[in-house]
Amino acid sequence: MSTDPAIRESIERAAKPIGRVWPLHSFVTANPLAGFEDDPFPDAVRKGADRFGGDGYPSPEMFEAAWENGQIDTAVLTDTLAEHGCQADPEATLERMSAAESETPATDAETPTDRVDAVVTKWLAAFVDEGQATWSMPNREEGFYAAFRAAAQYDDQLPDPSAVAELPEDPIDALHRLLGEVPPGEWEELFESHLTALPGWTGYIKQRAADGGEWQSTYPITLAGYLAARLAVTDAFGAPLTPPAESDDGDDGDDAVAIAEAWLSAWEATYRAELVDAVAAESAMRETDDGRPDAQFVFCIDTRSEVIRRHIEATGEYETHGYAGFFGVPMRYEGYDDDVAVDACPPIVDAQHRIADRPSTDEDAKRRAHDRHHHSVGTGKKVLKALKSNAATAFSFVESVGAGYGAALAARTLLPGRVSDALTAADDAPAEREFCEPTVDYNPDAVGELREGLTHEEQVEYAETAFDLMGWEQFARVVVFAGHASETANNPYDASLDCGACAGNPGGPSARVLAAICNDAAVKADLRERGFDVPEDTVFVAAEHNTTTDDVTLYDEHVPESHAADLDQLEADLDTAQSRATAERTGADGDSVRETERRAADWAETRPEWGLAGNAGFVIGPRELTEGLDLDGRSFLHSYDWATDAEGDALEAIMTGPMVVTQWINTQYYFSTVDPAVYGSGSKVTQNPVGNVGVYQGNGGDLLTGLPLQSVHAADDEPYHQPLRLSTVIHAPVDRVTDILTEADQLAQLLDNGWLSLTVVDPEQDHRAFHYDGDLEWAPVDEQPPVTATPETPAVADD
Numbered sequence: 001m002s003t004d005p006a007i008r009e010s011i012e013r014a015a016k017p018i019g020r021v022w023p024l025h026s027f028v029t030a031n032p033l034a035g036f037e038d039d040p041f042p043d044a045v046r047k048g049a050d051r052f053g054g055d056g057y058p059s060p061e062m063f064e065a066a067w068e069n070g071q072i073d074t075a076v077l078t079d080t081l082a083e084h085g086c087q088a089d090p091e092a093t094l095e096r097m098s099a100a101e102s103e104t105p106a107t108d109a110e111t112p113t114d115r116v117d118a119v120v121t122k123w124l125a126a127f128v129d130e131g132q133a134t135w136s137m138p139n140r141e142e143g144f145y146a147a148f149r150a151a152a153q154y155d156d157q158l159p160d161p162s163a164v165a166e167l168p169e170d171p172i173d174a175l176h177r178l179l180g181e182v183p184p185g186e187w188e189e190l191f192e193s194h195l196t197a198l199p200g201w202t203g204y205i206k207q208r209a210a211d212g213g214e215w216q217s218t219y220p221i222t223l224a225g226y227l228a229a230r231l232a233v234t235d236a237f238g239a240p241l242t243p244p245a246e247s248d249d250g251d252d253g254d255d256a257v258a259i260a261e262a263w264l265s266a267w268e269a270t271y272r273a274e275l276v277d278a279v280a281a282e283s284a285m286r287e288t289d290d291g292r293p294d295a296q297f298v299f300c301i302d303t304r305s306e307v308i309r310r311h312i313e314a315t316g317e318y319e320t321h322g323y324a325g326f327f328g329v330p331m332r333y334e335g336y337d338d339d340v341a342v343d344a345c346p347p348i349v350d351a352q353h354r355i356a357d358r359p360s361t362d363e364d365a366k367r368r369a370h371d372r373h374h375h376s377v378g379t380g381k382k383v384l385k386a387l388k389s390n391a392a393t394a395f396s397f398v399e400s401v402g403a404g405y406g407a408a409l410a411a412r413t414l415l416p417g418r419v420s421d422a423l424t425a426a427d428d429a430p431a432e433r434e435f436c437e438p439t440v441d442y443n444p445d446a447v448g449e450l451r452e453g454l455t456h457e458e459q460v461e462y463a464e465t466a467f468d469l470m471g472w473e474q475f476a477r478v479v480v481f482a483g484h485a486s487e488t489a490n491n492p493y494d495a496s497l498d499c500g501a502c503a504g505n506p507g508g509p510s511a512r513v514l515a516a517i518c519n520d521a522a523v524k525a526d527l528r529e530r531g532f533d534v535p536e537d538t539v540f541v542a543a544e545h546n547t548t549t550d551d552v553t554l555y556d557e558h559v560p561e562s563h564a565a566d567l568d569q570l571e572a573d574l575d576t577a578q579s580r581a582t583a584e585r586t587g588a589d590g591d592s593v594r595e596t597e598r599r600a601a602d603w604a605e606t607r608p609e610w611g612l613a614g615n616a617g618f619v620i621g622p623r624e625l626t627e628g629l630d631l632d633g634r635s636f637l638h639s640y641d642w643a644t645d646a647e648g649d650a651l652e653a654i655m656t657g658p659m660v661v662t663q664w665i666n667t668q669y670y671f672s673t674v675d676p677a678v679y680g681s682g683s684k685v686t687q688n689p690v691g692n693v694g695v696y697q698g699n700g701g702d703l704l705t706g707l708p709l710q711s712v713h714a715a716d717d718e719p720y721h722q723p724l725r726l727s728t729v730i731h732a733p734v735d736r737v738t739d740i741l742t743e744a745d746q747l748a749q750l751l752d753n754g755w756l757s758l759t760v761v762d763p764e765q766d767h768r769a770f771h772y773d774g775d776l777e778w779a780p781v782d783e784q785p786p787v788t789a790t791p792e793t794p795a796v797a798d799d
Contacts (some may be wrong), residue, residue: 004172005185011223014191017051018025018209018348020704021203023130023693027495027504029346029612029754031229031667032199032679032705041725041754051196054678056671057260058723060097061390066267071722073273077266084262093259100256112239118232119157121700123148124201124226128208129691130215141218144227145171152229158236171228178231182242190684193243194230195223200703202226204693206495230456256592264725268616275617275635276759276769279729282625284767289624293319295478295570297543298470299326300499300507301470302484303615303635304547307584309637311577312552313627316569321470321623322562322637323503324658326485327514328466331355332450335509336432344502344510346661349361350532353458355449355513356550357436358527366430431576433555460526461519466514467532469650471622471641475538478566481514482552483507484545486611490603490687493708497547497611500665508544512555515542519558538728539563548609549596550581585609585633601602606684613712613721615669618662620654621731637664642763651732654738656747659728663756672706679707683716701768726756733776734760734770748776 003462017035022028031037035058036044045056058066066072067090077090077520126137127144139147146169151157153165167174190395191291195202205226208216234241294317301307301322309320326345334341334356343351359367360479439453446452452463485506486497495504502510515524518540521775527534552574556567582592599608619626626637673678681687681704687695694703713720730737737760741748751758751772758772759781769781 006451007172007175007187008034008224010184010187011191012229014188015195015202015206017192018195018202018392019121019705020206020207020695021200022347022504023204024438024689024695025130025493025495025504025692026342027493027498028063029496029665029668030134030347031664032666032671032703034533036258037750037753037755039753040046042212042261044753045257047799048679052199052678054355054671055675057257058674060094060101060591061717062719063097063260063263063267064094064721066722070768071270072263072267073270076269076273077122077263078309078366080266080269081259081262082256083474084258084265086262092696093263097256097259112237113197113234115157115237116233116239118229118657118700119152119155119237120196120230121201121702123152123229124703125156125700127221128215128693129202130693132689132692143219144221145228146231148225153572157429158237161235164232167228167232171222171225174225174228174230178228178235178241186242190242191227194227195232198702199314200694200705203705203792206317210398229769230685255714264723266381267722268724268727271616271722271724272729272757272759275619275631275727276761278629279621279625280761280781281763281768282628283731283763285620286622286624290474291317292474293317293476295319295566296321297480298327298466299482299545300501301618301638301662302485302499302501302547303612303633303636304609304629305482305484305545305638306635308389308550308552308577308581309543310630311580311581312574313655315573315576317622318573321472322640323466323470324661325479325499325507325510327483327507327510328462328469329353329355329454329513329517331510331513333505333509338438342503342505344505344507345500346657346716347503348660348717349656351450353454354439354446354448354452355509356452357432357440357509358439359435360437364435366435370432370435387532402618432559433508438509438513438516440513440520454508454517456522456526459520460530462514463523463527464530464532465653467527468645469565469653470639471644471650472532473644475532475534477535477537477539478563479538480543480554480568480570481511481516481540482543482545483509484547486609487546487600488608489605491686492695493684493711496707496711497609500612501661506544507511508542508555511542511544513554515540523708537562540585541567546600548559548582548600549593549610550578550585551593552578582681583756587715606708610720611711612665612669612709614667615662615725616722616724618659618726618728619731620659620728625731640731640738645732647681648732648736648740651730652744654732655737655740660747660750662728663726663750666724667755668706669712669721670723673712673719676709677707680704680712681708684708725754728756728758730758730760732760733764733765734762738776738778741759 003110019032019034021028033044036047039047047058048054055770059457062566067077076457081090122782124466127140127147129136134403137147137151139150148162158164168177170704178188193781196610202223205221205223209222231241297309297318297320299309299320299322305322308536310320313320320371330345330349330351331353332341332351332355333344336357341354345351379657392646442451442453442455463734463739483506485508486494488494488497498504499507505791524534541559543552545552554571555569559567579593582596584594586592588595599605613637614632614634617631619635620638623639638658640651640653640654654713676682686697687708688699689695697704712719714720752754761769762771770778771780771781
């Protein structure tokens with residue numbers, strides 16, 4: 001019997017515990033323990049410790065600080081400890097957790113496995129490079145294993161480089177030879193030990209192989225090829241081929257996990273109680289306002305939108321709504337100046353349409369001005385890169401321009417705000433949106449992997465779905481779809497600050513596509529036939545929210561003159577909202593907008609903004625439930641009206657889509673906070689970008705997968721993000737939610753296993769709250785112990 005299928009199946013099973021890792025340029029937040037989501041959270045934490053060496057719970061010091069700050073209610077904590085089988089007082093349990101923390105003795109001695117990792121990661125980094133290296137690894141088009149086999153035979157770090165050249169050409173054949181006498185029943189365990197040795201690289205290879213794309217199709221890499229190379233290097237160094245026996249922590253380890261789970265649950269219950277109580281109170285007092293607003297905004301559900309939404313609503317008769325930031329259009333987008341297209345939709349959604357920005361024939365003058373400016377800038381950058389990297393010109397280049405170059409570096413470091421002003425003033429070329437239109441209409445003659453544009457029926461369906469999910473029944477004169485993007489300098493994690501629903505890309509293009517769809521007269525006519533009474537005077541406008549500066553830029557190039565006064569007032573009010581929002585976020589004295597602009601331009605700024613740090617809640621319901629609440633930028637907000645969703649289809653889409661994605665975001669922030677070294681990516685100060693796909697700590701090793709220390713900590717020993725699992729609150733009949741969970745097995749399993757919590761405020765049962773208790777059972781919240789403490793955010797200046 002052929003061993004090929006057996007080896008491939010063993011590799012596939014062995015790779016399951018490792019979550020997928022996206023490259024930094026399209027950073028996608030993901031649970032580092034996604035491979036263990038089938039297990040209860042405490043069991044997954046134990047497995048993560050065994051496989052990766054990571055801590056899965058906050059430290060005793062972190063728990064103690066939260067308790068002392070009033071973020072953990074003492075009565076709830078005492079009861080929760082008792083529920084977990086611990087009758088000791090909180091102080092004693094902190095001592096027991098501290099005592100159970102065992103540190104592995106530090107050693108500077110290099111092991112054969114360390115040498116294996118160093119050689120393998122060197123060749124991985126050379127192979128996966130996406131345009132950063134001046135000299136590329138040869139033979140990459142033949143795949144990683146073939147390129148490694150051709151190049152590593154000249155690697156003087158290997159004891160016997162010639163042995164690599166003697167390996168079989170096929171990686172499966174090589175694995176069969178390298179496995180030797182290892183019985184097939186032990187292959188999976190062996191492969192898992194090697195794949196989990198460098199989980200960052202393994203996760204990246206999994207993602208790249210699964211998603212395909214231009215780089216993978218041109219330079220393919222597979223887990224089988226990686227394992228063949230790794231086992232060959234392992235054999236060369238005489239490192240252990242089979243994994244060492246696992247150690248047993250015994251009852252002390254289990255006891256520490258139970259105590260930590262109790263502390264974490266109490267912390268979450270304290271936060272959740274205030275959120276649920278507020279939503280339930282607003283539900284009971286909710287009144288419907290039939291007046292037509294001056295404008296309506298649709299922002300991403302991102303926690304950063306919560307702050308700017310509050311301040312926009314305070315400036316006038318405006319409504320704001322929350323919707324996933326790709327605006328429901330699963331597209332692959334190509335900008336006018338872009339070399340490659342990007343999938344601007346969540347990872348759980350496959351791109352269905354190819355949308356490109358195409359120049360309008362009546363805007364040729366703007367297009368030519370844009371092209372002239374960007375051609376000259378691009379040419380200058382290419383010349384500069386060539387001069388710096390060419391050995392024959394590097395020294396003369398430094399001698400001739402060194403002083404001026406040094407002055408520019410000093411200015412960017414010491415006067416980032418003024419440099420930003422100068423660059424903004426110099427770049428007066430027309431923006432793409434001023435002369436381009438997205439290719440919304442379907443083009444049957446276009447050739448490509450995806451269809452170009454959308455049919456009329458698809459356009460109507462995407463618009464209908466958006467309004468259905470948000471429960472809209474009226475429309476203002478101006479409706480703004482506001483995508484979001486960040487602004488930062490010299491930051492390898494810049495994509496992590498852009499729109500997660502757009503796969504780490506700016507959300508402006510998605511907003512432009514939905515606005516173009518909704519402005520189409522034929523689409524409006526069909527929407528009216530389907531029950532959405534869109535007035536003749538309603539104009540849809542795209543916008544982009546800069547989450548670093550809270551500037552909201554309206555893409556108003558095609559708004560009719562009849563609405564000019566509306567937009568003038570809107571822009572003035574957006575300026576006011578920006579000033580108030582930045583003052584709240586930064587706590588800066590004086591000009592808070594100017595301070596955020598400085599941070600965005602300062603290439604030495606390690607935290608230009610906090611991103612989604614602080615996220616802890618997700619409210620699914622009408623905006624009226626949270627409109628009067630200051631949620632401190634900690635809650636995702638998705639608009640939903642149960643009264644307009646008779647069949648529950650809209651709620652099902654929200655729960656199985658955005659609710660799952662927010663759990664991914666939440667767990668990445670959680671684990672990056674509790675163990676920045678293993679599940680995060682350590683300090684930015686010592687990071688080293690590699691290949692335009694990730695970062696190392698130092699000059700080699702594993703590809704780090706999580707958020708940097710500066711994204712979740714105010715200081716090394718002072719976390720800013722409160723590591724809590726997501727608390728979701730849904731405003732809907734509890735029976736409707738139960739019906740959805742009955743069909744959504746994976747979501748129900750996440751809840752049953754404790755990866756997030758769910759509370760329903762039922763408007764049909766006197767606005768009472770019910771907490772999900774597992775196995776499709778609910779517990780009335782008013783039967784739970786009262787919570788008196790008020791959760792507080794650490795007193796740290798934002799951004």
